[in-house]
Amino acid sequence: MSTTNYIGKPTSRVDGPAKVTGAATYAAEFQVPNLAYGWVVSSAIAKGRITKVHSEEVLAIPGVLEVFSHENVPSLAWFDRNYKDDVAPGGSPFRPLHEDKIQFNQQPIALVVAETLELARYASSVLRIDYEEEKHETDIEAKRDEGFEPGNGKSGWMPPPPPRGNPDKAWEEAEHRLEHEYVHGAQHHNPMEMFGATVEWRGDKKLTVYDKTQGVVNVQNYLTKIFGLSKDDCRVINHYMGGGFGSGLRPQYSVFLAVLASLELKRSVRVTLTRQQMFSFGHRPHTLQYVKLGTNPDGTLAALQHHALHETSQFEEYTENVVNWSGMLYQCENVKLGYQLAKLDVFTPQDMRAPGAATGSFALEVAMDEMAAAAGIDPIDFRIRNYAEEDQNAGKPFSSKRLRDCYHQGAAKFGWDQRNPQPRSMRKGNRLVGYGMAGGVWDATQKKAAAKATLTADGQLLVSSATADIGTGTYTIMTQIAAETLGLPLEAVTFKLGDTDMPEAPVQGGSWTAASVGSAVKSVCEAIGEKLLKLAQKMEGSPLKGASPDEVEFVNGQIRLRQDPDNAVVIRDVLQASGETKLETDSSATPNMLKQGTHSMHSHNAVFVEVEVDEEFGTVHVTRVLNAVAAGRILNPKTARSQVLGSIVWGISMALMEETIMDHQFGRYMNHNYSEYHIPVQADIHDIEVLFVEEEDDVVNPLGVKGVGEIGLLGVAAAITNAVYHATGKRVRDLPIYLDKLL
Amino acid sequence: MNPFTYSSATAVEDAVRDNASHEGAAYIGGGTNLLDLMKENVARPTHLVGLNKLPLTSIEPTPEGGLRLGALATNADTAWNEEVKRRYPLLNQAILAGASPQLRNMATNGGNLLQRTRCYYFYDTATPCNKREPGSGCGAIGGFNRIHAILGASEQCIATHPSDMCIALAALAATVRVSGPRGERTIPFEDFHRLPGTTPERDNNLEPGELITGLDLPAKGFEKNFSYLKLRDRNSYAFALVSVAAALELDGDTIKDARLALGGVAHKPWRDQEAENLLKGQPATPETFARAAAKVVESAVGQGSNNFKIELARRAIVRALKQAAEGSQHASDVFLNSNP
CATH class of the missing domain: 3.90.1170.50 (Aldehyde oxidase/xanthine dehydrogenase, a/b hammerhead)
Known part of the structure; x- marks a missing residue:
């Protein structure tokens, strides 16, 4: 029996005590x-x-x-x-x-x-x-006709793929057609720490x-x-x-x-900086999107067109992937995607949680709901009829995709079958009740990262990498990976990060840290393990003599033969016997391009929402949310769940509250404080459930993880918008859904 | 924030004297609004007179059968006071609809009356504001004015008064007790706050150096039939887009007495006695309520982004009166989410 299996086990944050006791020191606190x-x-x-x-x-x-x-x-x-x-x-x-x-x-x-x-x-x-x-210009409405296609964007940005099929003709000839504009304003990240x-x-x-x-x-x-x-x-x-x-x-x-x-x-x-100055730099850009959908009589998509125009500064061309997802999430032979920028006298926008995808999935998934309603098909059924078995943008199979299970398992757990498809058909007293759903897709990326490990004679392991923990749980999952790889108790492992004296790691973003730094930590611990094995084999009467690395395992503080676990050596004894005071090595992990290049690698989700809307006042309450996520292997269900919970709260925020309001007379954001830039408070958050759909993937990276920092946000705003439509019969296409839009 | 000196008073007369002896002095109680204003350079007092040691924290019966709320009793202590809960549950509800528990623990009753508007332009010294800097103009008129006034506004200012507590105090017809360089006086609540007119820099009718020492609630508390209804962009820690304090005295189905005051719609708590008169002597029916609501919004004018408030206010008045007639609201010990 192993007591040092930590991967996949709910594990409390190792940095939690430091944070809640104030021992954790932040940038502006160093004395x-x-x-x-x-x-x-x-x-x-x-x-x-x-x-x-x-x-x-x-x-x-x-x-x-x-x-x-x-x-x-x-x-x-x-x-x-x-x-x-x-x-x-x-x-x-x-x-x-x-x-x-x-x-x-x-x-x-x-x-x-x-x-x-x-x-x-x-x-x-x-x-x-x-x-x-x-004279300044800060209003994108004035630049509608001055959009341009960006040149070279930032790393990770992909221009939309060229059109496929005949999207204009297919749309003209479709059985059901819709075309609408979808809008959200600028949003600022507003982390608590300035x-x-x-x-x-x-x-x-x-x-x-x-x-x-x-x-x-x-x-x-x-x-x-x-x-x-x-x-x-x-x-x-x-x-x-x-x-x-x-x-x-x-x-x-x-x-x-x-x-x-x-x-x-x-x-x-x-x-x-002051809180007001936190509104003086990057933000999720004000974006205008236009979606055209057409369906065949059998409810399959005949045509899909998605165009986005968003702001950038006068000096930089900020880019994010807004429309590409639409060519990937559903099977469709006639697709046209467009993406343009407009220069305004504002600061350059900046990646904000699920950049581009949060925006794009809002428009696409509301349009899909509108089309499902127009075609008289259940929204889940409509999505399954148009399920993409491969990534048509790239012409590649998915490394794994359990989105169908997200739909089915999520719907079952949520009680989707209780939904009367008729809008305005469900109510509780003064409140209209609505169910809505939507989903999304996000990249599973691995980047090159390095880590260093030092095992000392007292059996303590120190692992480090110049990555970051922005609150996601990096400290914890890296500790789990290191402890499990070398079969050490969690308490014997310390993971350090955030210092340029440490081995190099990429910025923490794009949900790639678990995959990238996690692979490096695994790799460096395996390297320590090989050194340990060599030393162990030199011990007098070693039961491991002649064993290859594949033939041993590191469990419960021991190195033992897989086939004969009783033949074991205690790790602490190895170092002491060898006379070495420590073992130290560094290692980096790079993506296996050979394996990854032939696949499209993504996480997926499906979100189910119940809202209650006061019939006379238009006040929206999100009473239930269930988010079914397929994101590969979940290293730590506890911190992963927290990631998705945070995303859901943010999605509620995006749907109902968040907007940085620009007064174009002054070209200035006016609600630049926590009092007037609204995000949800406790009283706005009710039942939230997170469901991780099991998904195995040996292509994405050696750990099989896809990352959970962003996928949870996708579809939330759309699902709420769709639920509000179901409750009220009113379709809102510009966020946030202030009560005045429902009066 | 500019440099300032600070003193702490232990008696009302000392506080008033200390204030009068410093040019540009301000009183400070809980500081929940003034400190923010100072950090934003909107308020620039050169001297602060600390009030928290003054003996003004009690809540006691008045000889007339009402209740006197000390100016320095906190909003929280006032809301939770047993007499307030039993006799003036409308006030309990209104206080608990405002701010957050942390703020209510610091904020005082006197300070609540004196909090400044939350108009974006008032807070941002890079924009014009006649209230902050008389004569500089109004950024909100023609700007972003979703949270602004629909009643009683002027060409100089369309800001709203932000308090919830004051809406209940207006409906309950409280009296403000003040002490100043020229002695003590009382001001009927209705006359305490001002409309902006041509002097939006003045929020109220306090004379320079005057200090609020208490609030007197009359004997009648409408404890059976009342409602405080607040509509806002999130369920806590947000100012009212529209709020309604409704209080009824019923004789069977007939309205004997009525009070109706609105928040979030004007430069002052907006009590409408004409609408109240339309309710008195009438049956407590949706039609009666609709007539009163129509009366309140009769003179309402939208500024663009806040046009919706007119219809919202009308609907909110009807709902609040209906809730009051049903007697469906109660004082709460824990703020139960009564948001519609």
Whole structure:
């Protein structure tokens, strides 16, 4: 019997106690001596020029150390490529304090550094800035006809595949047809923890940078390229993150400004942003989508067309995969997908949980519901009639796809058969009741990642990788993988992350960390295991002599023969017998392109929702949600469930509440605080159930995992929209579904 | 936030004197709104007079048979007070519909009356606002005004008063007790808050340096037939799009006395006595309620994004009166989610 099987077992967060006791230290909390404080001054206009920064008035205040602005920033790297971080989109990256030009509202235009935080804040509030305003355009409605197809997008972006079949003719000739526009506004990530960086000046241009980021390596690359630092002199650390959701994929201007000030003042500097400033950078872009569907008399799709237009900045071409999913999720021979950007005077959008897919699946899955209703077919039945057995975009089979089981198991558990298909047919007192469903698809990606492992003579294993844990449970699953691979108790394993002194790992995003870093951790632990076996075989009278690595297993703190488990050696004894104080090695895991290249690799889900809507007031309550997810092997059902729960709450938010409201007179977001940018509170969340559909996949990666960080969000907003239609008979196609849209 | 000095008073007269002796001073109780305003540079007091040591936390009967709420009793202590729950359950419901438990634990009764509007433009110093900076203009008119006023607005300001508690106080016809440099006085609740007119910078009729010391509730509490109905974008920690405090005194099916006040629709708690008169002496029927509702929204004007509030208010009034007539709401110890 094995007591060291951890993979697939619900396991509490190993970092939980540190977080709830306050022992976990976040970027802006590190205590360093002789710290100065920077406060960012944000532009009050959307477009124009700064004609004067009245620094002298502020510098006269005792305790104010410096005012940095374009007027006095030293000469830094010249070329755009130096400012391009690892996940930058095409175009010219924004350079803080680089010039007098203002390109978006709330643009950082000065940094006031003072001896105390309070003084820096006060001084920044009285810093006068003179502007020369220019006419701005922040409304995508004005750019409907000026959409363009992006050039080279950021890594991971795929232009839509070329049309297949004859989508226009097929649509014209279809039995049932629909065409509608679907819209959602800008949304901001709003993690609880504000962006901030503490830069410790270690003398002579040597820095330790504690930064809020989803990728310390990305930040290090960015800073060293701009400020001409060597990597040895610019160590970047992030052990804990109070939420990221994609906002921390790119280096934030807070870390740029803190490093700039530190190098200039030759002392340690901290810069933290305010909640309002959390609305001054990347966001899920305001997107207009147009969907045309046509069906044959048998309920199969005759034609599918999906076009998206979303905002980007004037200086970068932000791209995300919005429409591609529509060519993949359903079987259809006549498909046309389009994707365009429009430049506005705003900051560049930024990946936000399930970027593109959350947007695209909303439009597609509401349109599918509309078509099911028009054709008189149950929405689940309609989807199964159009089930894609292979990825038609790529012309490849799926490595695994248990979406059908998501539909069936989810429907059964939810009680879909209790649904009267007629809209407005179910009610409870003043409330109309509706059931809706939708689904989605997300990438299963593995990226190259490395890890290091050290096993000491006391039987303790330390594993590290420069990855991040943005709250997803990385610490925990990596500890599980390492412990199981070497047959050690969880308590004997420590996993560390978030430090550029550790082996390199990609930014944490795209749901690829479990697959990528997990494979590296497995690989490095296997390498330690091989070393252990060799040492064990040298022990006097070793029962493992002559055994190949395949013939032994690491279980319960022992190395033993698979065929004869009684022949075993205790791992701690091996090191002690060998006289070695420790075994150490590093290893990286790269995707097996040979295996993966021939398959399309994705996770899938189906979401079922019950809503109650007050008939007279249009207030929507999401009373039940069931999310059935097929995402390969689930390493830790407890943290994985938490991921999906969080996604569902976010989906409710996207459907009913979330929208960053731009006043186009001022080109400025107006609800830039937690009070008016609404996300759900406890009272908005009711019964939620997560169902993981078993799915085996030996193609995606050695662990068989697909990642669960994003798949849970897909289809949630659409399912709610569909349930609201079922309850009320009203079809809302622009999110969020405020009560006024149902009056 | 600008630099400021701080003192703490232990007697009302000292607080008033201290306030008067500092140019640009402000009183601070729970600080749940003022501190935010200071951080945003909307309020820039140079001196704060701390009130939390003043002996104004009690809730006691008045000689007239009513109840006196100390200005420094917290919103939470007021809502949970046994007399409030028994005699003024409308007030209990309204308080619990507002803010969050954490805020209600800090916020005081006096401060509740003085909280500023939540208009986006008022809070953002990069935009014009006649309330924050008289004469600078109004960003909300012609801007994003989904949460703004439909009643009693002016060309200078369309902001709304954000309180829930005050809507119940308006319906209950409370009296505000104040102390100031010129002594003590009382202000009927209806006359406490102002409409914006040409002076939107003034939210209320307090004279400079005056301090709220308490609130007197009259004997009549409408404890049998009342309703506080709040419609908002999420089920807690959101300001009202429209809220309605309805209170009825019934004689069989006939309405003997009625109170009707709305929140989220005007620069002040909007009590409509004409609508109340349409209810009095009438049978408690949907038709009667609809007439009163029509009266309230008769003069309502939308600003664009908030046009929906007119119909929403009409429907909310009818529902609240119906709930009040049914006697279906009760004071709660735990805030049960009574959102429609």
